[in-house]
Amino acid sequence: MDKYVVDAMVRNRLDILNRITSLFIVKNLPVLTVTFTATENNMAVINLICLCPDEFIMKRIMNQANNFVDISEIYYTKAFNPKK
Numbered sequence: 001m002d003k004y005v006v007d008a009m010v011r012n013r014l015d016i017l018n019r020i021t022s023l024f025i026v027k028n029l030p031v032l033t034v035t036f037t038a039t040e041n042n043m044a045v046i047n048l049i050c051l052c053p054d055e056f057i058m059k060r061i062m063n064q065a066n067n068f069v070d071i072s073e074i075y076y077t078k079a080f081n082p083k084k
Helices: 016-025 057-068
Strands: 002-011 031-036 043-052 071-078
Touching: 002 016, 016 031, 016 043, 016 057, 016 071, 031 057, 043 057, 057 071
Parallel strands: none
Antiparallel strands: 002 043, 002 071, 031 043
């Protein structure tokens, strides 16, 4: 499994954090770390590191998350793995 870093700009509400993490839990993907940082203008940044076997699954999760009204921006990057 590869490591992915997900960054999202959302409204400053904790239920959005629950909705994003539940996308990974439903697909049985482990979430390693989650960071929720409040910013100005009633917004927040969510940083999440997870393991995923396939980039296609990550794209599907990002498409589902883009349908949430409270998310203004979400994207992912593949984390660097020096052991491979």
